[in-house]
Amino acid sequence: MAKQTSVPASITSADVARLAGVSRATVSFVLNDTPGHRVSETTRVRVRDAARQLGYVPHAAARSLRAGRSNLVLMPASISAIGRLVSDWVDDLHSELDRHGYTAVLHAGRFADPLDAARAWAEMRPAAVVAMDGDRFGGRAAELLRRAGVRGLLAFAAQPVEGVHTVGFDHARIGATAAGHLIGRGRSRIGVVMPLERGLGTLAEPRLAGAESVAARHMATVTPLELAYSRESATALARRWRSLGLDAVFAYNDEYGALLLHALRAEGVSVPDEVAMVGCDDLVLSALQQPALTTVRLDLPSAARIADTVHELIETGTAPEVAPVEAVLVHRETS
């Protein structure tokens, strides 16, 4: 609609200095609260008034360069890979970090190489990096970030990462919990949904491996089933369902579970009689499915706890352990 109008001239600290009748350095000392510089209260008021009058906003990066620290907390994550469960939690975490005076941003870049990812994050010189998908986050990436001055490194990961405050989040246990339940319900030929959507592969692989490890101990079989989050893909899978010879399915999560449940019903495949199903995340919609979807509930640590931990890591370099994410089976009607 509207074209852009002509660009107004940028206001710089030089303009503020001129109006306040002080040096540019003094403007910087006052607006960036640089420690170790004595500036009288009268001058401070004059500088702040001039800045307000001109609409001048100090540059966070300049302030962080001078202060030697940034208040940026970077969360690397693809937005679409963040399910509804985690998206509310991430919003809470951003609020809690804000309460501590940090600016939290989500960085959605996708990198094949974890070191390339770490380099891109390091360029932004955040105070902390919080990685939800920390299993790709090795010791070398952590060292690169530390050397760039990133003080808070926190990752959710199955295994402790050298130099990173790790919160246990073992996706293999989710798959194992689902498969163990299905085997306990008398099933032995388990399909495991592998979402084709980008960003989910690194979470789906360990869930599959967890199901396989339990199945191997119980003479059960596990068959990976590729599924895109589309009606066409779910219908195609439902149509060839009976040829697969499966009596159970772990659907990756509740969203893929609800999709597959609808598609199986449309093809006349009976759940749970012909196939038992388990989802994950205990979303609101899972209990409302017909039949109600059995699921794995993930008990995440509170966002406030993680924000406190990140703050302690930035301030002191260390923080108490955070209890790992628990995977709890919620038994409903599909199994």
Added chain:
Amino acid sequence: MAKQTSVPASITSADVARLAGVSRATVSFVLNDTPGHRVSETTRVRVRDAARQLGYVPHAAARSLRAGRSNLVLMPASISAIGRLVSDWVDDLHSELDRHGYTAVLHAGRFADPLDAARAWAEMRPAAVVAMDGDRFGGRAAELLRRAGVRGLLAFAAQPVEGVHTVGFDHARIGATAAGHLIGRGRSRIGVVMPLERGLGTLAEPRLAGAESVAARHMATVTPLELAYSRESATALARRWRSLGLDAVFAYNDEYGALLLHALRAEGVSVPDEVAMVGCDDLVLSALQQPALTTVRLDLPSAARIADTVHELIETGTAPEVAPVEAVLVHRETS
């Protein structure tokens, strides 16, 4: 799990300068590609080798301060308010911006005052700000950002915003499209779901107003219905449904629609016989509901088109108009 190990010393450009046998300024010229400085190719190679050997990553903010421009594109948005429809689109946009050499980040801060929001964004000195929810984004906020040197300002909004490249996205038209369809199907007492979840109010209000404006022209009534995204809230609404005297409902979007559809069915309220329903977003799950959910499909411009526009705005200060978001009714079984 793992406590943090001892912090390795940060590597600075001084370390690189020492190893390469050049001045710190030369390191900065080479690694930040500062224009207007002649440095021999031999020296450039030596500096880059030293940086690589030490694992030194240049500081994006320092580079942007020296170059006078940043490559950051900021998208202010709450993650949980970004529905599934828009989250895939935002991921695509981040990829497309990356292709142009920008780093896109999502900033989830919530601000009561749009000027406070603009100030927080301005502090990060982004090259561009892309606002999905641009209706709160007034001319004063735009001017503050321009004066902080933000060159690309693009917002999705119902009305053109002074100084901002506006892409038409009129939520009132979504409500009007839904209500117009329901009235055309012979309904006259329309409930409109108002989600209680944070961040959705600014989108829900204009949808309600759009429904009201159409209803007023057709002797129909509109009743706002508060609904939280929880089973309890939906069940409570379904239980008092018959006392409301409504024969139709616009459910805000497909997620709230599916939730309410389940709750109404559980309480024995028949859809569409007793109440006709329309959702929004045309999510995969809407077509799979039983009965299949009538919805409003939103045709967003391609992420590539928006990324190109942002790039042009940053480079030249102007760009061609982008066609507005269209709202198209998709008629299924609930109406």
